[in-house]
Amino acid sequence: MGEEIEGGAGRVTAVAGLCIVKGLIPARHRMPSTPNALSGRLAIRLLALIALCLLPEPPRSGPDGLLEAIRERELLSVHTRNTPTTFYEGREGPTGFEYELMRRFAGQLGVSLTLRADHHIESALAAVRQQGDMAAAALPLEPGRPGVIFSRPIIALEPVVVYRRGLPPVEDPGSLVGLAIGTIAGAGTGRVLAEVKRELPALEWVDSAEVEVAELLGMVEDGELDAAVLYDHQFRLNRLFFPGVERGFPLGDPLSMAWAFPAEGGLALAEAANRFLAGLRESGELDALVARYFGHDDYLEYVGTRTFLDHVEARLPDYAALFREAARATDFDWKLLAAVGYQESHWDPLATSPTGVRGLMMLTNATAGDLGVDDRLDPAQSIHGGARYLRQLHERLPDSIQGDDRLYMAMAAYNVGLGHLYDARRITETRGGDPDRWRDVRESLPLLQEREWHSQTRYGYARGGEPVLYVRNIRRYYEILSYVERSRRQFPLLDTRARDPEPSG
Known part of the structure; x- marks a missing residue:
């Protein structure tokens, strides 16, 4: 699922019919993630890439044959898997640990990148022996496997x-x-x-x-x-x-993760990859990527009530007025926006997620640009931008979704993206559920993690369990904030004393 073409001028999402080195992308594969028609400039680039694919491929044999062919066609073709550790369509666009490595390697070679991501491990290895330039699919290093050359170890696998x-x-x-x-x-x-x-x-x-x-x-x-x-x-x-x-x-x-290259293509491409990986390791960039993708497994942990109340007292007062302003402008309850902000960043305006979204409301670069937010780390811009984005998602949902179901699905889309939410709604319908009810859609979202289901969708793999926990946590934080607000209205004197205790002694 999903092919990406990326080069110096920016990324182009492959559409049905675009050639991948020696074959055509099946029609079921992912279309552009935005519903708008392709711009003229994008269409021209796609036609140029199609023409590139239709040119006869230079020979791959010889000591430098494959690397020379890649540079001549200006395209690196990779076989991979649609998984969270390799490549998938995330909230901020294409992402994944090995995707980051592939993208940077293509950039160092000065070529574009195209992915064939509907493989499992064995099929990726079989495919790279026959077509494509390399396989990057969380492969275990296995010296001596016929027909392939492995790179140096990338990371340890325990x-x-x-x-x-x-x-x-x-x-x-x-x-x-x-x-x-x-x-x-x-x-x-x-x-x-x-x-x-x-x-x-x-x-x-x-x-x-x-x-x-x-x-x-x-x-x-x-x-x-x-x-x-x-x-x-x-x-x-x-x-x-x-x-x-x-x-x-x-x-x-422990074993080692590595990339695989066709043995018939010579050693030059594998040697270039080894130099690239060694440079990443020496510069510390590889360790940073490992920490970014694998060093944070507590993002969706529910923070206990005591810790949350401590943050309500210590952090929320700095941003409560901004949440109220944004709520008035977008017709949301300010406590809901505050709960979203807490789930996103724990009300930390300098927060950065493992996948690179930043700020108190964790806006992606692309979303911030669409919203006119030029500084994601500015709390006011982030809060107002996040509120507007949630309102946009809310309004873009079908009219058939009403009430709290509409709100919860908008919140889920804030986390996982509208495309994946629509995929989950289609799965819900296939399974006989109601795609307009959150209780049914939340049962389908985790299925986006399973190949049996995500291979049939437009947007492919997603961490579908994540938006379910995300919405659950926000609802809990919202309920606590509502309780705190009611308590302060009912017992203002107690609240004043709690916030400004008298000196002891």
Whole structure:
């Protein structure tokens, strides 16, 4: 799902019919994320790129053949996966840890980037042997695999065992015997289990290329599996969506993530990638990207009432007037806007998310530009801009969605984007639910994490469990703020004393 073409003049989202090196994008793949018609300039660029794809490809053989071909056609073609650690359409546009690396590598080569992102691990490796320039799909480094050359290690992959809450603690390899265990085919975790099996011959497991991390964790939580083996960073990114799954213990030695290149293309492209990765590591940029994508797994944690009330007293007074002004201008309850702001940044005007959105209301660069916000870190601009954006989303929803359902869906779109929300509404309808009711749509949103469902949608993979928790948290914060406001109206003297206590002694 989803192909991106990116170059020095900016990113172009590929449309149906655009050639990807040697093949056509299937018609089901993602269209431009905005509903507006393509501008004349964009259409011209797309025609130029189509023409590029239709030109005969230079030979890939020889020591520098593939790298020369990429530079001649000015296009790097990558096989990848539509997952949170590789590539997906996020709130701020295309994102993902490996997407960031691919984008920067293409930029260093001075070429555009196109992605084929409907693969699983094994199909990405098979495809790169036949067409395309490289595979970047959370691949485990596997020297000696026929037909491919691997890059230097990018990051360490730590295998961990996770298991269903309620089972006896799974604390060591011996406790795995007799359990129904699953893992993802080709991810490298099967090799780790095979090493353990040498010491524990009774150990059994199943692996599948047709599941991703969310499906695997869902199978554990639902009881189809007792346990699973995946990588630690994958579990941390998904743990909040699967509260019925516990972390067990690290299993075996860490593996390494790497890129793969076709062996027939020579060594030059792999050597260029190795120089690029070494430069990122030496400059500290690689560590920064790892921290940005994998170092924050608590964004959606619900802050307890005591902590929230402490922030109400210590932080909210600085911004309450701005929230009230923005509420009057957009016809929202100011406490709702304040609750959104707290969920986004904990009322920190300098906040930056793992994916790069910034400010008290966490506006993306593109959204800020559309709203006329030139300084996302200015609290007034951020609050007013966030309120206007929420109002725009509210008004763009179909008229058939009414009342609180409309508000909750607008809030979900603030988090995950309108495109993914519409995908979830279509899934809801397919499943026999009411796409105009939040209670039904919130059941469908997490399915955007599962390949079976997101492969049928227009916008592909999304962290669909995230907007469900996001809306839930905002509703809780709003209820607490409403309670505090009612209490202050009813007991103004007590509130005054609480805020300005008399000196003791």
